Amino acid sequence: MRRFLGIYAAAAYLFLYLPLAILGLFSFNNSKIAAWRGFTLDWYRGVFHNPALFEGTINSLIIAFVATIVSTIVGTLAGYALWKKRAPWLTNALYMSLLAPEIVTGVALLALFQWVFRFGHLQLGLHTVILAHISFSLVYVVVVILARLRTFDPGVEEAAADLGANRWQVFRHVTIPLLLPAILGAALLCFTVSFDDYVITSLVAGVDSETLPMMIYAMARKGISPEVNALSAMITVGLGLIILIASSLERSR
Amino acid sequence: MRLRHVFLAPAALVTIVLFFVPLLIALAYSFLTRGPYGGVFAPWTFDNYRRALDPLYLAILWRSVWLASISTLLCLILGFPLALYIARAKRHKILLLNLVMLPFWTSFLIRLYSWMFLLRDTGLINTLLEGLHAIRAPLPLLFNDGAVVLGLVYGFLPFMVLPLYATLEKLDPALLDAAFDLGATPWIALWRVVVPLSRSGIAAGCILVFIPCLGAYLTPDLMGGGKTVMLGNLIQSQFTAARDWPFGAAISLLLMLLVLAVSRLLGKQTENLL
Numbered sequence: 021m022r023r024f025l026g027i028y029a030a031a032a033y034l035f036l037y038l039p040l041a042i043l044g045l046f047s048f049n050n051s052k053i054a055a056w057r058g059f060t061l062d063w064y065r066g067v068f069h070n071p072a073l074f075e076g077t078i079n080s081l082i083i084a085f086v087a088t089i090v091s092t093i094v095g096t097l098a099g100y101a102l103w104k105k106r107a108p109w110l111t112n113a114l115y116m117s118l119l120a121p122e123i124v125t126g127v128a129l130l131a132l133f134q135w136v137f138r139f140g141h142l143q144l145g146l147h148t149v150i151l152a153h154i155s156f157s158l159v160y161v162v163v164v165i166l167a168r169l170r171t172f173d174p175g176v177e178e179a180a181a182d183l184g185a186n187r188w189q190v191f192r193h194v195t196i197p198l199l200l201p202a203i204l205g206a207a208l209l210c211f212t213v214s215f216d217d218y219v220i221t222s223l224v225a226g227v228d229s230e231t232l233p234m235m236i237y238a239m240a241r242k243g244i245s246p247e248v249n250a251l252s253a254m255i256t257v258g259l260g261l262i263i264l265i266a267s268s269l270e271r272s273r
Numbered sequence: 274m275r276l277r278h279v280f281l282a283p284a285a286l287v288t289i290v291l292f293f294v295p296l297l298i299a300l301a302y303s304f305l306t307r308g309p310y311g312g313v314f315a316p317w318t319f320d321n322y323r324r325a326l327d328p329l330y331l332a333i334l335w336r337s338v339w340l341a342s343i344s345t346l347l348c349l350i351l352g353f354p355l356a357l358y359i360a361r362a363k364r365h366k367i368l369l370l371n372l373v374m375l376p377f378w379t380s381f382l383i384r385l386y387s388w389m390f391l392l393r394d395t396g397l398i399n400t401l402l403e404g405l406h407a408i409r410a411p412l413p414l415l416f417n418d419g420a421v422v423l424g425l426v427y428g429f430l431p432f433m434v435l436p437l438y439a440t441l442e443k444l445d446p447a448l449l450d451a452a453f454d455l456g457a458t459p460w461i462a463l464w465r466v467v468v469p470l471s472r473s474g475i476a477a478g479c480i481l482v483f484i485p486c487l488g489a490y491l492t493p494d495l496m497g498g499g500k501t502v503m504l505g506n507l508i509q510s511q512f513t514a515a516r517d518w519p520f521g522a523a524i525s526l527l528l529m530l531l532v533l534a535v536s537r538l539l540g541k542q543t544e545n546l547l
Contacts, residue, residue, distance in 0.1 A: 028358065029359070032354075033372060054390065114284075117288065122488070124528055162284070218381075240386045241495070244393055263379065
């Protein structure tokens with residue numbers, strides 16, 4: 021039984037990782053087709069010398085940075101307030117936004133933006149993508165902050181209050197420093213969720229705000245390309261590292 | 274103004290303006306009429322919802338439910354032994370669990386692309402088989418329902434493993450010892466003791482996988498080959514190619530209602546999530 025479980029688990033981990041490993045391997049393949057023809061770094065060079073991909077990366081980074089900063093601040097404040105006292109309406113609302121299918125969130129945001137644009141000469145662009153990303157990434161921050169606060173000793177705050185700190189001072193000089201690893205962890209998680217999003221982004225992006233995932237999507241639709249393999253390998257390793265750092269930060273005390 | 278209200282206000286603002294108001298606008302659109310060149314116009318009507326009951330669209334609903342159910346079942350079959358293995362592991366439980374979660378947090382799009390790279394007509398599997406002269410023409414591995422189910426299982430397996438692990442981890446090993454003492458074989462102990470006691474984890478896992486599968490868009494779009502496979506694709510096509518926003522909005526809201534209804538089955542357990 022134990023051996024059966026071990027073999028089964030090994031097969032499950034292979035299922036999870038093998039496709040990505042093969043993709044990574046073939047990003048070094050010296051051929052445009054999916055047959056091994058020797059080692060090359062050409063596709064990585066190609067990615068770095070592709071101006072469109074560079075622009076897409078910049079767009080994705082701008083969006084992810086701004087959305088992360090806003091979501092992290094707003095989410096940390098909300099998580100803290102929810103820990104102090106429950107607010108079921110906000111919890112339920114955030115929970116709903118987590119459950120909502122991405123395509124539904126996306127078209128609803130598109131409907132909002134098009135409706136607002138009737139009243140001004142505005143159009144879709146980086147700003148609409150950033151707003152959308154703030155909307156869907158907020159809940160991740162709140163979840164991480166609340167999870168950390170559940171293991172937090174309220175006695176520390178009480179001690180600071182007894183020593184004469186007001187509520188803001190307690191939060192600013194006691195809670196925030198203690199929460200910092202979790203806040204950074206939440207920010208990194210937020211960053212990966214934003215950097216990776218395709219569905220919502222593609223609906224609310226304008227002509228000048230094409231992101232990296234939108235470009236990968238377009239290339240993936242066209243066919244296999246070793247350049248996409250190289251790009252994918254770099255993104256997967258990068259995001260994987262960010263997640264490892266984030267999860268170790270969330271656990272550190 | 275109290276500090277607590279100041280802290281809650283920004284999140285409330287974001288949630289209301291960027292989540293509820295958009296849904297309300299979509300709700301309003303769903304009762305309007307499509308203009309000759311797209312756009313939304315009066316008169317107010319129920320036609321979009323009536324049209325959603327057309328057999329053509331009911332068939333897509335049925336397909337979505339069917340594909341999501343199959344994917345959920347496969348996640349359970351794949352995830353249960355995996356969760357049991359992790360829960361029974363002597364060391365590195367958290368590491369083993371994190372290894373299941375890690376791919377989920379990296380790019381979803383790239384994970385689907387990695388399967389497309391394997392399954393395409395010009396993909397690795399077909400190229401290998403052709404190189405071995407095992408096949409004459411490429412096998413149609415991609416762009417069908419099977420590929421969609423594969424993508425969904427690959428994408429959402431962690432949602433099954435997490436709650437299963439949480440219940441199996443709490444299972445008292447003494448109960449298994451008791452079963453063995455009473456003469457149960459490992460299989461009987463599994464079926465008669467472990468599975469019944471982890472029912473709540475199984476239910477939670479199934480719902481957590483079923484919900485994102487039901488509303489999936491990217492997976493059926495890429496792995497199903499751009500046909501209108503599931504509700505997500507139907508919504509996307511109404512907002513882009515068909516330019517029928519009112520009907521797309523109606524389908525969106527029906528899907529949202531369906532998802533919320535299914536999530537109600539989770540009941541109390543959802544509170545542990547937030």
